[in-house]
Amino acid sequence: MSDRAQTPPDPVDYPFATPQGIDPPAEWAELRQGCPVAHVRLPSGDQARLLTRYDDVRGMLADPRFTRSGPGSARMSRTTGGVFDGDSNPIPTSGDGHLRWRRLVTRWFTVRKMTELKPRIEAMAGHLIDGMTKQGPPADMVAGLNFPLPVWVICEILGVPDGDRDRFAHWSSTRMSISKYSQEEIDTATAEYAEYFTAHIAAKRANPGDDLLSELITVVDADDGRLSEIELLATxxxxxxxxxxxxxxxxxxxxxxxxxxxxxxxxxxxxPGLVRTAVEETLRMDSMSPFGLPRFLTEDVEIDGEVLPAGTTVINSLAAANRDEEAFDGAGEIRLDRSPNTHIAFGVGPHSCIGQALARTELQAVLDVVLRRLPKLALAVPVEELPKREGMLVGGLERLPVTW
Incomplete structure (x- = not known):
């Protein structure tokens, strides 16, 4: 038995601190090159293994044997109620039950639906830009455009009144917390959401509309049937x-x-014909996704010559993998015309993001509109001064001051 197996290295705290600006943590490249299966300590205090190489991450996520949690899996945070708390999710995470759920939900996210939705997204983006330009520069693009638009879109899809979007945004944020929200805040938000959405489901049963939730309530399929009440709530x-x-x-x-x-x-x-490939490249080059996707090993797995035993929680850093020099030519460079671009920002395999077509539609539509409406757009502060969101599973910017 090797010394490495007998005496595992001390775990490093994870997620890593992000530097100023939009550069990635230095640890990503260091681990890809020297320690591709790293020992890490999560905010909960539990330990896990971290993968940073493209092939390793892609292979782990594509393996149908493993889901995001299991008996004894590492906790992401000291609080409960987060998006990766498996016990709180009634939707099946594997097997026929998971396939049934994905079939029911993903058939709404068709090319036709996205094509129909895009003009409305563009119109909403234009409306929000009107509000920004009326107030004059400088403006916070996060508050003026980036934050309200996706809430509006998801409210449209779920048939939720636009006036409730602020509450929806808060409920969403609490589920993505690592350390930003207290247990009391998370519990309160979870209860408020459940009460609201239970009433919303009842209203849609009584008066279905042209939205995803109404379709999930009313659909009858010989193979898939219907979603239960609690599955609808979780969906x-x-x-x-x-x-x-x-x-x-x-x-x-x-x-x-x-x-x-x-x-x-x-x-x-x-x-402007570069918009589609530019969106894909900015997804690949995201340096502010601090966490990644967890997977729970149900059996021993060998990765890079090391056997990880069953019961191990593996964190897959998609953002680090997307900068792997072995997978992408000029991996550290932004190339707006990069094609093909095989990034894994939306995951891969049986648990890949079901809403990736919607996300791509929104990102492309907003970029198209901003280019037309704000050709002189520029940062109002140095990139190093952009304030980042902290304590969340999904990183981003608190504010994006711009001028034009």
Whole structure:
């Protein structure tokens, strides 16, 4: 037996501190090169293993044997009620039950639905930009555009009145907390959401509309049947988190990347046909996703010559993997025309993000509108002074001061 197996190294605290600006933590490259299966200590105090290489992360996420949690899996935070707390999620995470749930939900996110939705997203983006320009520069792009737009979109999809979007945003944030919210705040938000959405489901049963929730309530399928009440509740919350929290943060990160070197924004002004590939590249180059996706090993697995025993929790850093020099030519460079771009920002395999078509539609639509409406857009502060969100599973910017 090797010394390494007998005396494992001391775990390092995870997630890593992010540097100023939009550069990634130095630990990502260091671990990819020298310690691709690292011992880490999570905010809960529990220990896990961290993967940072592209092939390792992709292989782990694509393996249908492993889901995000299991008996004795590491806790992400000292609080409970977070998005990765497996015991709090009634939706099946594996097997036929999970496939049934994915079939029911993903058939709403079709190309036709996204095509129908895009003009409304563009119109809402234009409306929000009107509000920003009326007040004049400088403006906070997070508060003026990036935060409210995805909430509006997910409220549309779930058939929720637009006036309730602020509450929805708060409920979403609490589920993504590592240390930002107390247990009392999380418990209160969870109870408020359950009360609200239970009443909303009842209203949709009585008066269905043209929205995803109504379709999930009324659909009858010989193979899949219907979702139970608690599955509907969890599905609504899952879509709320995925449809708002991640997209609103990604909008800010996208514009920070494009404006930190304004020649990138100028390139898109000169050739708007680059919008699609530019969006994909900013997804790949995201440096403010501090955590990653957990997987629980139900059997021994060998990775990079090391056997990880069953019962291990593995954290997969998608953001670190997306900068792997072995997977991407010029991995540390932003290339707006990169194609193909095989990033894994939305995950891979049986648990990949079901709303990725929606996220891509929103990101492309907003970028299109901003390029048309604000051709002189620029950062109002040095990129090093952009304040980051702390204590959350999904990182981003608290504010994005811009001028035009």
């Amino acid at each position: 609504g919350q899952g879509l709320l988190i995925a449809g708002h929290e991640t997209t609103s943060n990604q909008l800010g990160k996208m514009f920070a990347q494009l404006l930190s070197d304004r020649s990138r924004y100028a390139s898109l002004l000169a050739d």
